[in-house]
Amino acid sequence: MPPEKTFHMTPDEFRRHGHAVVDWIADYYSRIESYPVLSRVEPGQIRASLPANPPVKGEPFDGILENIEKLILPGITHWQSPNFFAFFPANASGPAILGDLLSSGLGVQGMLWATSPACTELETHVLDWLVGMLGLPQRFLSTNSGGGVIQDTASSASLCALLAARERATNFASNRRGCDGRLVAYTSTQAHSSIEKDVQVAGLGLDQLRLIAVDENFAMRPATLAKQITDDRRAGLVPCFVCATIGTTSSNAIDPVPEISRTCRDNNVWLHVDAAMSGTAALCPEFRHIHAGVELADSYAFNPHKWMFTNFDCDCFWVADRAALIKTLSILPEYLKNKATESGAVFDYRDWQIPLGRRFRALKLWFVIRHYGMEGLQHHVRRHVELAQQFAGWIKEDERFELAAPVPLNLVCFRHKGGDEVNQGIMDRLNRSGDLYLTHTKLNDRFTLRLCVGQTNTEARHVERAWKRIQEEATQVS
Numbered sequence: 001m002p003p004e005k006t007f008h009m010t011p012d013e014f015r016r017h018g019h020a021v022v023d024w025i026a027d028y029y030s031r032i033e034s035y036p037v038l039s040r041v042e043p044g045q046i047r048a049s050l051p052a053n054p055p056v057k058g059e060p061f062d063g064i065l066e067n068i069e070k071l072i073l074p075g076i077t078h079w080q081s082p083n084f085f086a087f088f089p090a091n092a093s094g095p096a097i098l099g100d101l102l103s104s105g106l107g108v109q110g111m112l113w114a115t116s117p118a119c120t121e122l123e124t125h126v127l128d129w130l131v132g133m134l135g136l137p138q139r140f141l142s143t144n145s146g147g148g149v150i151q152d153t154a155s156s157a158s159l160c161a162l163l164a165a166r167e168r169a170t171n172f173a174s175n176r177r178g179c180d181g182r183l184v185a186y187t188s189t190q191a192h193s194s195i196e197k198d199v200q201v202a203g204l205g206l207d208q209l210r211l212i213a214v215d216e217n218f219a220m221r222p223a224t225l226a227k228q229i230t231d232d233r234r235a236g237l238v239p240c241f242v243c244a245t246i247g248t249t250s251s252n253a254i255d256p257v258p259e260i261s262r263t264c265r266d267n268n269v270w271l272h273v274d275a276a277m278s279g280t281a282a283l284c285p286e287f288r289h290i291h292a293g294v295e296l297a298d299s300y301a302f303n304p305h306k307w308m309f310t311n312f313d314c315d316c317f318w319v320a321d322r323a324a325l326i327k328t329l330s331i332l333p334e335y336l337k338n339k340a341t342e343s344g345a346v347f348d349y350r351d352w353q354i355p356l357g358r359r360f361r362a363l364k365l366w367f368v369i370r371h372y373g374m375e376g377l378q379h380h381v382r383r384h385v386e387l388a389q390q391f392a393g394w395i396k397e398d399e400r401f402e403l404a405a406p407v408p409l410n411l412v413c414f415r416h417k418g419g420d421e422v423n424q425g426i427m428d429r430l431n432r433s434g435d436l437y438l439t440h441t442k443l444n445d446r447f448t449l450r451l452c453v454g455q456t457n458t459e460a461r462h463v464e465r466a467w468k469r470i471q472e473e474a475t476q477v478s
């Protein structure tokens, strides 16, 4: 009897096509600067170029790969271009991509320690490494009362922190009864919008989120926070959660965590620190001051998928008291019961996050840390900061422009003195040109350009060219 027809890719085909895909990625990186950084397609254009119906018969892989070039690349905004200066970066690197590929190859689902012990233990171990690498407090170590876990994003990390804060403040009653309208959360007016979403999702209600005013440097005013907490207590409310930011999205402002953490400690309020992009800077001893005060925080998160060369998604989240987090999120149905869980000797990371299932993300992070070493990571972070500071210097020297905020690290907020329309015009022309990609924010209600140096392969020549192009467009527009 002839063997039954299989539709699978054979191991030999997999090897051949796999090599072709890796070759394609390597080629893509070598020509990435030839593409317009911001995709130029119109809404609906990509879909219009795709077949209306799925194939009934399988297609040759070579043709599928060819279609990446023709059908997909036009709709790609090239986040990995060294001329990408928009938002905050989502940078990648060779070791991270290969680690992710291996993670896909192993195809592990690490919801429980028992479903792949290496998936859990490597993650715990690498997050303990990072405590030392970033100068984070010892109580975040898994060997102490805390521990770290990889979440998909900073938004999920802050949601988990908020849920644990909610339960701690209500002695775990709100998990059973829901929120009673008295719980209050606090963050600054400059915090990331994910905190607002978290407050909605966690059931506190947006009216229960206090957006604390900021100072002239866009950092939270700690005295205003302390007063608001006192006022809320007097009004019979229950302050439960503060989110401080190290490196706000708009302007990279650094909240005064030492003062904020003392207020939280004195009021028994959970302090979460969101260092989504800027936490990476603490790899370098000279920037580690950004972590002052974190020793009193209940939780902390930063995204290696922003600035630490680890491709999306990878957010590292630590808690000082893992018992509170686990008690908040753990539910044990019969079908997940197993001896290792019952022994109490293992972490089951499903209890540290919202979803049940989880990928083997630690692999790419481990590859990055081992490939670069502290030396390599520090080298690139330092270089990015240096380039951003240089760019800030050029802004100061050109009397048509001004800085719009302090530049503590690698984000420069600046504007042309000609007003909002001129700045919008400069940005639109630059982005349309495809030479680079910049985004904006509003600071003190004024349109502000942002240039963030954090893409893996950005070098001095890219920042120099960006400045030249900005000057050229400024001359055209004003």
Ligand SMILES: Cc1ncc(COP(=O)(O)O)c(C=O)c1O
Pocket (backbone or CB within 6 Å): 088, 152, 153, 154, 155, 156, 192, 194, 245, 247, 248, 249, 274, 275, 276, 277, 303, 315
């Ligand atoms: C300070 C800060 N927090 C949180 C986030 C949300 O990040 P994520 O996409 O990982 O949820 C961002 C995104 O830029 C951010 O800048």
